[in-house]
Amino acid sequence: MRETDFVSGFARGLKVIEAFGEMHQRLSITDAAKLTDLDRATVRRSLLTLAELGYADYDGKFFTLTPKVLRLGHAYLAATPLPAILQPHLDQLSEKAGQSASASVLDGTEILYIARASQRRVMSINLTPGSRLPAYCASMGRVLLAGLPEGEARTILARTELKANTPRTITDPEELIAEFRRVRAQGYAVIDQELELGLCSIAVPIENDRGHLIAAINIGAPAAHTSAAEMVTRYLPLLKETQAALRLVLR
Amino acid sequence: MRETDFVSGFARGLKVIEAFGEMHQRLSITDAAKLTDLDRATVRRSLLTLAELGYADYDGKFFTLTPKVLRLGHAYLAATPLPAILQPHLDQLSEKAGQSASASVLDGTEILYIARASQRRVMSINLTPGSRLPAYCASMGRVLLAGLPEGEARTILARTELKANTPRTITDPEELIAEFRRVRAQGYAVIDQELELGLCSIAVPIENDRGHLIAAINIGAPAAHTSAAEMVTRYLPLLKETQAALRLVLR
DNA sequence: TGACTTTTGTTCGTATATCGCACAATATCG
DNA sequence: CGATATTGTGCGATATACGAACAAAAGTCA
Numbered sequence: 001m002r003e004t005d006f007v008s009g010f011a012r013g014l015k016v017i018e019a020f021g022e023m024h025q026r027l028s029i030t031d032a033a034k035l036t037d038l039d040r041a042t043v044r045r046s047l048l049t050l051a052e053l054g055y056a057d058y059d060g061k062f063f064t065l066t067p068k069v070l071r072l073g074h075a076y077l078a079a080t081p082l083p084a085i086l087q088p089h090l091d092q093l094s095e096k097a098g099q100s101a102s103a104s105v106l107d108g109t110e111i112l113y114i115a116r117a118s119q120r121r122v123m124s125i126n127l128t129p130g131s132r133l134p135a136y137c138a139s140m141g142r143v144l145l146a147g148l149p150e151g152e153a154r155t156i157l158a159r160t161e162l163k164a165n166t167p168r169t170i171t172d173p174e175e176l177i178a179e180f181r182r183v184r185a186q187g188y189a190v191i192d193q194e195l196e197l198g199l200c201s202i203a204v205p206i207e208n209d210r211g212h213l214i215a216a217i218n219i220g221a222p223a224a225h226t227s228a229a230e231m232v233t234r235y236l237p238l239l240k241e242t243q244a245a246l247r248l249v250l251r
Numbered sequence: 252m253r254e255t256d257f258v259s260g261f262a263r264g265l266k267v268i269e270a271f272g273e274m275h276q277r278l279s280i281t282d283a284a285k286l287t288d289l290d291r292a293t294v295r296r297s298l299l300t301l302a303e304l305g306y307a308d309y310d311g312k313f314f315t316l317t318p319k320v321l322r323l324g325h326a327y328l329a330a331t332p333l334p335a336i337l338q339p340h341l342d343q344l345s346e347k348a349g350q351s352a353s354a355s356v357l358d359g360t361e362i363l364y365i366a367r368a369s370q371r372r373v374m375s376i377n378l379t380p381g382s383r384l385p386a387y388c389a390s391m392g393r394v395l396l397a398g399l400p401e402g403e404a405r406t407i408l409a410r411t412e413l414k415a416n417t418p419r420t421i422t423d424p425e426e427l428i429a430e431f432r433r434v435r436a437q438g439y440a441v442i443d444q445e446l447e448l449g450l451c452s453i454a455v456p457i458e459n460d461r462g463h464l465i466a467a468i469n470i471g472a473p474a475a476h477t478s479a480a481e482m483v484t485r486y487l488p489l490l491k492e493t494q495a496a497l498r499l500v501l502r
Numbered sequence: 503t504g505a506c507t508t509t510t511g512t513t514c515g516t517a518t519a520t521c522g523c524a525c526a527a528t529a530t531c532g
Numbered sequence: 533c534g535a536t537a538t539t540g541t542g543c544g545a546t547a548t549a550c551g552a553a554c555a556a557a558a559g560t561c562a
Binding site for chain 1: 255256257258260261262263264265268269271272275276295296297299300303304306315316317318319320321322323324325326327328329330331332334335338356358359363365366367368369377379380381382383
């Protein structure tokens, strides 16, 4: 690609949109400039453009995103067949297990939920398609990272802020790499309250008919209800069953 | 706003992202140019920019969006407090009713799901936050349109493609306006299989403590399970209860 | 309160990058 | 293989980004 085939104004604008997130529903021009590391004048133009197009509101001081930006993200969910294919399988799985079932893909250092069948809400976090969690401490993340060449997994870990969400969280890169090997060998990953106290989950990889890893699915359950050890005996067969069914329909 | 405060390269790029959707998971440069009505060279630069940034994949012929674009849309869901505030109320509502409960806002001619507590999947369509439905034939859409000044509602209807999804769908603008008046008077809207055969739903408006309409919530149920008439007696009290609870916590 | 400092928003001229056109190259198909 | 459609490229005209300077608030402290 040539230098001139890159629209930097567009790239800058996308960076500005991403500056809104988690902790930043309202951004002043200066806030956004700091977060994006762009010039204030440039950020201002991007924000005014967003406002003009209806993607943002402006009260003269702060900018806020409008629901219209969901059109952008949703273009993916609507356009890609994967979530739609997975959904009914997750529904079935969730029903049989009596617990929430989800599917995710890897995006950088995070896993990204692309479909979910939720039973009762047990986590403090509200997960929906589009939600993200750090890969290193999530069961689906372990499975997805384990499916990568070890060098790539290391690179991703190096870029991750490995923080201990609970006392049980593994934060040592070497320990994680060892865990990935175990996951690869046994074909599933179990997380015992590493993300949130009281929450266990088990995940298996989803491959297409050519054996290429494309996603992961999991079942999450309250630790009070199912111990980490029980997760395997109780839910692994169901996950394997879904995994096998999906391998046949995914190209 | 001055002419020069608008970054057209950014606006064009966003238009290109939106070209992906529903029926368009894979777009060639020419496809995208036709859909966006932009010059091929321009679209090509935008697409290559998206690919360079990891928002799209390019196989030399077709572009596809990657999950990364969900970051953009999700910036809204993560940044705005409304979905997070609504979610637990919808969970409760859904549990009490034993049916799916959702919340949406109006975006142009469509309603946009911002939160959802789903029970079993009864619709052929898979709805998640970010999903859209035409406003004129959805219960929440009726409520949201009924909350607008009649002139605005007419304008939106004029921009809508009023198609009969089922034999029961109301497609006559005047009939719809009359229905909006009824909805406004009675404080709720019922849809009897206008969107999809076999599906009924009932919606109420959600106002903040200043009485300003900001969203709508609904309950959907299979027509086989609950007739349209039963929807009111069975679910309206629950919806009213949630509506009252939300009025107290929304500013 | 009022003068001073700091932060934030806006404007402007200019160097530079992007747009869109026309043409060239390549792929697709009968 | 020729016809048609699609994609890639060079170039002049135009629009945008940059950085600094200015204006306007907001904060600070005596």
